[in-house]
Amino acid sequence: MDELIRQVFTAARGMWKYRWLGLLVAWVVTAIGAFVVLSVPDKYEASARIFVDTQSILKPLMSGLAVQPNVEQQVMMLSRTLISRPNVEKLVRMADLDLKTQSKAAQDALIDSLMKNLQINNVGQDNLYVLSYRxxxxxxxxxxxxxxxxIFVESRLGDTRKDSNTAKQFIDxxxxxxxxKLEEAESRLKEFKLRNIELQSADGTDMAGQLSAVSAQxxxxxxxxxEAENARDAARQQLQAEQAQNADITSRSLLQESAMSIATPELDKRIEAQKHSLDDLLQRFTEQHPDVIAARRLIAELEAEKKKRVDELRKAAMANPAPVSSNSLAYQELNxxxxxxxxxxxxxxxxxxxxxxxFSRARNMMKTAPEIEAEYAQLxxxxxxxxxxYNDLVARRESASLSGDLDNAAGVADFRLIDPPRASPKPVAPNRLLLLPLALLAALGAGLAVTFIxxxxxxxxYDARSLREAVGLPLVGVVSMVMDDSEARQEKSDLxxxxxxxxxLVATFVAGMIIFSMMSGRAG
Incomplete structure (x- = not known):
């Protein structure tokens, strides 16, 4: 510690020798600093405050119907990206700042300067933004x-409309x-159904179910x-027994005529009924329909049975000339x-x-049914x-439309200009009352630095110890300088x-500060 103090005192004695040089430097630097501070042009600050109201009654009302935009996040991102080069170029054109710039370099310099000086700050967490420029x-x-x-208000609305339109175009x-694709799938499904119309049923059963149903039928x-054949055979046996009991020839003749008259009208009625049924079927189906084919086959069989019955009755009448009693009620009923x-x-x-x-057709179709059913399932x-x-995309398109309308609707994100743009009447920079004392301190520091150098x-x-340490030789002795009275007076005068x-220097600086402060107060 003592060594440090000794070195400090040694340096101070050396600097004292060049005190006048340091004082001169301090005066010059003070003058230059004061001139520079006073020559800096005044800067005025213009600012505006905007409040973004993101709370709207439409949000809970439209919940579930439209995509709710995160307005707070959008506005915050907008505030961070607002001062971009495209926006600043647009601002230069809007404010007519490019009228005095003739070259591309001058325009770039103007844009760079604006990007550095423009400021947008979020005040707290209340969506209150302050825009300022000096x-x-x-x-x-x-x-x-x-x-x-x-630009701050229009950028968000423009981006929102652009995003909404882009989303709807993509979804469309x-x-x-x-x-x-849906129309193509419907066309393939229709062609499949027309090609395999025989496999379709009203209740939607598969081929195995249809085969089982046909087998049961x-x-x-x-x-x-x-059962019908047994009943017919029994009736025929009873009729033959009744015929054996009637021996009258006249009765047998009458019975023969009665049998012929009874049997033939019944078959005719049945045939007529089947023909009416066939006419009804032909009005609804084609000739190849199974019901039409069955009806025609039944009519042909009935006509063949009628012909056969008539022939049998004729042969029986001719072979058995026994009398027939047509008046027998039992015979008529049995016939x-x-x-x-x-x-x-x-x-x-x-x-x-x-x-x-x-059943035969269904059993044959069962061989190809698995492949057909697999194809139908794939379709x-x-x-x-x-x-x-398709339905999801249509629903999302409607949701996107509602979202765009909701985002652009009044009150969803309301930009309120709390404080309109206003320039300060007094300059906000530079702070000369602060810079001038700093200039004085810089001047004093420069003077001390010059004297030290x-x-x-x-x-x-200035002492024997320093000399001995510097040369590394033994020191014989030290001769002290003794000043007379005139030299002492001269030393005091210099001090x-x-x-x-x-x-x-200090007084002049303080007086200048007082005068400048008074002038600034009057100007304000």
Whole structure:
């Protein structure tokens, strides 16, 4: 510590030797600093405050119907990216700042300067933004802030509309694509159904179910046929027994005529009924329809049965000339029952034949049914996927439209200009009352630095220890300088002059500060 103090005192004695040089430098630097501070042009600040109201009653009302935009995040991102080069170029044109710039370099320099001086700050967390700019002209600063406010408000609305339109255009293109796919899938499904119309059923059962149903119907028809045949045989046996009991020739003749008259009308009625039924079927189906084919087959069988019955009755009448009693009620009833049984048997045979054909066709189709059903399932799956995507895209397009209308609606994000652009009446920069004392301190520092450098350039030893350490030789002795009275008076006079000059520097600076402060107060 003592060594440090000794070195400080040694340096101070060396600097004292060049005190007048340091004082001169301080005066010059003070004058230059004061001139520079006073020559800096005044800058005026223009500012505006904008409040972004993001709370709207439309948001809860439209919840679930439209995509809710994150307005706070959008506005915050906009505030951070507002001072970009394209926006600043637009601001230069809006504020007519490019009228005095003739070259491209001058325009670039103007844009760079604006990007450095423009400021946008978020005050707290209340969506309150302050836009400010400083310039030597208060009118120019105000015009710049006005243009910046317009860009701040219009940029978000323009970007929102652009994003909404882009989203809707993209969704419309996708809807057209999926609509074409959906129509193509519907066309393939229609062609498949027309090509495999025989495999379709009203209740939607598959081929296995249809085969099982046809098999059950065939079994039931065969059972009904056996029952009808048994009933017919029983009626025929009873009729033969009745005929054996009647020996009268006249009665047999009458019975023969009665049998012929009874059997033939029943078959004719049945044939007529089947023909009416065939006419109804032809009005609804084609000649190749299974029901039409079955009806024609039944009519042919009934006509053949009628012909056969007539021939049998004629042969029986000719072979058995026994008298027939047409007046017997039992005979008439048995004959009618036999005719009815014959018609029923014929109808059931036709039904069994039809069901057997259907069963055969269904069994043959079962061989290709798995492949056809797999193809149908694939077509249905593709159709369902395309339909689902199409419906989702249509719903999203409506949601995008509602979202765009919601985002552009009044009150969703309301920009309120709290403080319109206004330039400060007093300059806000530079702060000369602060810069001038700093200039004085810089001048004093420069003077001390000059004296220190000068003392180091022309070093002088002020004690024996420093000399001995520097040369590394033993020191024999030291001769002290003794000043007489005139030299002492001269030394005191020089000290007074130095202190006066130093005090004059400080006094002059303080007086200048007071005068400048008074002038600034009057100007304000």
């Amino acid at each position: 310039d030597t002209s208060p009118e120019k600063a105000k015009k710049v802030v006005q243009s910046l406010v317009s 293109e996708q809807i057209k694509t999926y609509l074409a 065939l079994s039931q028809a065969r059972l009904d046929l056996r 009618r029952l036999l005719a009815t049984s014959e018609v029923q048997v014929a109808a059931l045979r036709a039904r069994v034949a039809e069901y057997e054909a259907r 249905n799956r593709n159709y369902d996927i395309n339909k689902k995507h 000068a003392s180091q350039l022309r070093a002088v030893f 007074k002059k130095f202190l006066g000059a130093s005090g004059g």
